[in-house]
Amino acid sequence: MTKAMDQILWHEVEPGGVITEPGNASSYHTGTWRSQKPVYIEEKCIRCSRCIIMCPDAAIRPDYDANIVTWNFDYCKGCGICAEECPVDAIEMVEEG
Amino acid sequence: MAEEKKKRILKPIKDFPLDEYIASGHRACQGCAEVLAVRHVLKAIGPDMVLAMATGCMEIISSPYPFTSWNVPWIHVAFENAAAVGSGVEAGLKALRRKGRIPDKNVTVVAMGGDGGTSDIGFQALSGMFERGHKMIYVCVDNEAYMNTGVQRSSSTPFGASTTTSPAGKARPSGQNTWKKDMTAIAAAHNIPYAATACPSYYSDLMRKVRRAAEVEGPAYLHVLSVCPTGWRVPPQTSIKYGALAVDSGVFPLYEVDHGVWKLSRKPKNLKPVTEYLKGQGRFRHLDEGMIALIQERVIANWERLLKLCEATGDKPAQSGSES
Numbered sequence: 001m002t003k004a005m006d007q008i009l010w011h012e013v014e015p016g017g018v019i020t021e022p023g024n025a026s027s028y029h030t031g032t033w034r035s036q037k038p039v040y041i042e043e044k045c046i047r048c049s050r051c052i053i054m055c056p057d058a059a060i061r062p063d064y065d066a067n068i069v070t071w072n073f074d075y076c077k078g079c080g081i082c083a084e085e086c087p088v089d090a091i092e093m094v095e096e097g
Numbered sequence: 098m099a100e101e102k103k104k105r106i107l108k109p110i111k112d113f114p115l116d117e118y119i120a121s122g123h124r125a126c127q128g129c130a131e132v133l134a135v136r137h138v139l140k141a142i143g144p145d146m147v148l149a150m151a152t153g154c155m156e157i158i159s160s161p162y163p164f165t166s167w168n169v170p171w172i173h174v175a176f177e178n179a180a181a182v183g184s185g186v187e188a189g190l191k192a193l194r195r196k197g198r199i200p201d202k203n204v205t206v207v208a209m210g211g212d213g214g215t216s217d218i219g220f221q222a223l224s225g226m227f228e229r230g231h232k233m234i235y236v237c238v239d240n241e242a243y244m245n246t247g248v249q250r251s252s253s254t255p256f257g258a259s260t261t262t263s264p265a266g267k268a269r270p271s272g273q274n275t276w277k278k279d280m281t282a283i284a285a286a287h288n289i290p291y292a293a294t295a296c297p298s299y300y301s302d303l304m305r306k307v308r309r310a311a312e313v314e315g316p317a318y319l320h321v322l323s324v325c326p327t328g329w330r331v332p333p334q335t336s337i338k339y340g341a342l343a344v345d346s347g348v349f350p351l352y353e354v355d356h357g358v359w360k361l362s363r364k365p366k367n368l369k370p371v372t373e374y375l376k377g378q379g380r381f382r383h384l385d386e387g388m389i390a391l392i393q394e395r396v397i398a399n400w401e402r403l404l405k406l407c408e409a410t411g412d413k414p415a416q417s418g419s420e421s
């Protein structure tokens with residue numbers, strides 16, 4: 001797991017400043033930006049997957065076994081696109097906290 | 098709600114892989130449709146690709162050192178030369194393949210830039226790439242201004258938009274007083290095999306166009322309108338809606354130019370009035386009725402010209418979009 005810039009010591013930097021781990025931005029959790037939080041209403045959901053498609057942060061994943069969609073709140077920035085785009089209002093945005 | 102409903106089952110989405118090539122944890126603004134467009138483009142191409150990207154929003158949000166969001170080979174280059182670097186990568190891969198140094202498999206080379214990196218600064222390199230006929234895709238993710246440095250106008254900013262370098266005021270009541278540069282038509286004028294416009298609000302159309310662009314022999318150009326809630330001054334949750342409105346009002350029509358044949362990808366029965374699109378956007382807030390009428394007139398004229406072009410070049414009827 002990559003450390004943040006201010007925690008890396010000079011001798012830990014790879015030669016040439018090379019980043020050796022692809023996709024390591026995932027260790028930075030953008031979920032802390034969130035001021036509103038999506039709440040999933042399972043009974044209303046028609047399983048159209050539109051929220052999964054339209055999430056800019058790829059924070060919504062399908063759970064085929066449980067037959068629901070799940071949010072990864074480490075990355076969800078609370079933009080509200082899923083709630084706005086849901087055709088049946090099965091997602092509600094509530095104040096975080 | 099007592100009645101028995103048929104239970105809906107969550108199914109895998111057709112032609113929409115769940116692998117992410119731009120990892121979560123990128124620092125795009127809330128509701129950024131540009132990173133959504135990039136996500137869709139990468140999903141459509143898959144892991145066998147090399148991406149050269151000009152400076153811009155997508156570069157700064159994805160790679161603040163020591164992080165990278167990219168799960169595909171990615172080269173960050175200066176503002177002006179994404180297309181040139183992409184050309185070099187394509188030529189290099191071709192040479193290595195010929196010499197047997199790398200496995201003989203198809204690797205899609207993609208160059209990507211914002212509207213500034215495409216229509217202003219990277220224009221010359223882009224034109225050169227088209228002219229030399231490299232087999233690669235150039236994707237312009239167009240958010241209609243230099244958003245990452247604080248909303249400065251570009252030549253892709255539409256008429257009437259207020260930006261920090263074209264502010265609306267007494268001296269210039271319209272804000273931006275030039276019209277948006279029509280990059281797709283310019284690309285098509287190079288006689289390249291494929292040029293198209295797309296919008297992530299109509300994701301299946303966007304992904305189909307990307308796959309088509311990867312298929313054709315020669316350069317392909319994709320112009321993707323991506324709503325920027327920060328720069329357009331709209332609430333973040335409406336970015337998909339405004340993308341769809343831009344398409345349905347004719348401000349940003351979806352079409353493709355496949356080997357010289359112009360084809361509309363989405364043909365609304367009646368265009369929505371532009372006021373529906375302009376309304377609610379902070380950057381158009383100052384527009385008076387006269388200026389809105391001027392924009393409406395221009396949109397209709399462009400739309401009719403597009404219809405005529407489709408009619409003149411295509412022998413097949415225009416298809417409506419596969420996804421609503």
